[in-house]
Amino acid sequence: MERTLILDCNDKVGEIVTIYGWIQTRRDHGKILFLDVLDRTGLIQVVVSQDTHLRGVSKVTSSAHLGGEISPQDVVCIIGKVNKRPTNLVNKNIPTGEIEISAESIEILSKASELPFDMGGPTLNLELPTLLDWRTLSLRHPKIKAIFKVQEALLSSFRQVCQKLGCTEVVVPTIAASSTEGGAEVFRIEYFEHKAFLTQSPQLYKQMLVPVFERVFTITKAYRAEPSVTTRHLAEVTQMDCEFGFTSFDELMDIYESIAISMVEHVQNSSKLYLKEYGAEEIVYNKIPRLTLREAQEVILKEYGRDNKKEKDLTPQDEQDLCKWAKKKHNSDFITVTHFPTAAKPFYTMPDPKNSEYSLSYDLLFKGIEILSGSQRINDYQQLVESIKSHGMDPKDFEMYLMAFKYGMPPEGGFSFGLERMIMQILGLANIREAALFPRDMERVDIRLNVNIKNKK
């Protein structure tokens, strides 16, 4: 008999259906056994009685027998009748809460081994290392899975907004001949007989594509060989990048703020149930306040008593406090910080013409953490060559990149959203590792690596 998807059972009350899925939980109630069965569309309650057959094993079986046979994560095919639940047993929290299936027969298609931990509760109460050691299993828990439904919503809404803005989607390489921005934190590849690197960002390539498409976006991987472990960094991250030609510093901020708000709106509308599972507060986004770094540090001093006014960047604590301040003062979960010192920024960042000590750069903070970074770029060829040199790099290593500027480059700029960080902040996760299906860091590539962090430089 043809498969019925679990969500579609709502339209099949009184009919016999065949469903396929995974056993989520079982609850023994004496002569009756309840199973929660899950497929890609949702979850349904299945009632197993003494009349239920267990196909392939025995013709008729008691629920006691079934209780011994069927266990969580088994893959099953169940034939049964869709019934309305009695009014007092309706579960309003799930889309199939008004129905249940009375099982005629059950077949186990794939038997799961005994689980190392209970998967049936509303939350997986595991420490992060355990959660990740068992990643392919822990991901099956509905609350963990929800994280990646939010991820899907973010990816899809980012693309939609970019398309509306007239951006062309591009595919950029992740193998490069030189490091993107200088610095040592780059992974080296043995590239045939040569050395090559994993790109630290799609930065140079998206810039090179401005004279081709004027506006581009790409969702791609970025790699950072940072030999440290924090709750906010991964060795392999997913970036959502844009680059715009014929634009100005102010317009760039308008654009990324509107993209951020669109994404958050979309997620709040499309992922209500998932956000609820995480107890995520509604995100507020009125007019997003914009401060220069120095103004922000002034706020930090005044409101939180820390004098960081000589620092070239915000500290993690500053980011948290500024977001608290923005929420309190401007009723906004976002805040933009601009004008980081030019010397602390990559070579392609445009110095502020009014004061070249500071740059036309910006970060977007969201609920306590930076989720976006970008700038107006230097678009003059000569100025760019000089900037590369003054950063201690060789323009010859940027031959293909510089070519884009040699043959007509408009004023341009862009920005980059960190996907995992956005997910982490939207759901209030404690660690960015929870926001990646298979996180990479110096301690782990699926399985734990044998690393002694204290010995690392």
Next chain:
Amino acid sequence: MERTLILDCNDKVGEIVTIYGWIQTRRDHGKILFLDVLDRTGLIQVVVSQDTHLRGVSKVTSSAHLGGEISPQDVVCIIGKVNKRPTNLVNKNIPTGEIEISAESIEILSKASELPFDMGGPTLNLELPTLLDWRTLSLRHPKIKAIFKVQEALLSSFRQVCQKLGCTEVVVPTIAASSTEGGAEVFRIEYFEHKAFLTQSPQLYKQMLVPVFERVFTITKAYRAEPSVTTRHLAEVTQMDCEFGFTSFDELMDIYESIAISMVEHVQNSSKLYLKEYGAEEIVYNKIPRLTLREAQEVILKEYGRDNKKEKDLTPQDEQDLCKWAKKKHNSDFITVTHFPTAAKPFYTMPDPKNSEYSLSYDLLFKGIEILSGSQRINDYQQLVESIKSHGMDPKDFEMYLMAFKYGMPPEGGFSFGLERMIMQILGLANIREAALFPRDMERVDIRLNVNIKNKK
């Protein structure tokens, strides 16, 4: 004055507009100079006369003067009046062919260096190595750019179809602790103090996600360190992957054939102008013929006189001939070939239960080349462990992967489309390098590497 996008000039006849863009061509006609100006929305003809001002350089300038100032790829801001063209000068090949701009003033925002080759003709007549040596410039040519508008259409239609099929979009890692499928053709990374590899495909990860989402898709990079140079292989490619739970061999073929047809339909509708530029023939896709490898080799013997019946795979010539045959005999630009020898396939491929010498595998050929490959997978844990061992690999290296099978895995399978190969075949490009914005191979990472191919093993 606010910018008007070039395409929107169609609605501004009689008005003064400000446009921004790149000079595509200039044609001197004595006292008048014609410029073709391009922005992200299209191209427009601009008429420069003796009354046109050149802002920032001189107040009033003659066209002769302008002729010296303005050259192709210059970035300009032009203010002028939108006029209807005389009927006999209408250009029906472009969306703005009924109008032109009479320039009041022109400002050069970024001056291009003299071009190394003519960018003004309908085609860039460059050898491939030159085309790639000048990649950031050659990409600006409208006909080259068109390749990547087709790419965009393919990416977007693949996602749309997958979403309709109930697939969840997932992000999979590209750094792995062991090679995906064995074999030596893998790039090694220095991963902190460890060795790691760039994934040869998202294969293992998409399978691991079937028990989580049941149906998944991902568009991701795959890396092959193949020390050879062909017209059909790159070191870094983009794959469009799907994996489906609760499915059968026949259903998998139905699914990928329908995805392929949807993508091609979408591109033919959305990218008509681009396909026309390449003189691409309309793609025909009636019922797609399916042959086993041995049947296909029978056709090769009968129709083309080559006896390859003992080969474990099709040769490139076989692929071309089979496609010719499918077009002639079945009026289809696609043909599916199934049942490759089990021994020649990766460990996760399901042997045919009727004859385990052959496997439940398939390739989709399109206009002469394989663009998709996949199979029904082994979903039984013990069988999979045995298969890993019999392929000379250690199940311990697949701990996280095997976990997915240990805890309930339904019958499942999937496939992978090669993005660059699809683009190449749709447009009839001679070399896959033309189908990647920044192609990677053993000879080139943007700039040419110093490689002596004859000395390679």
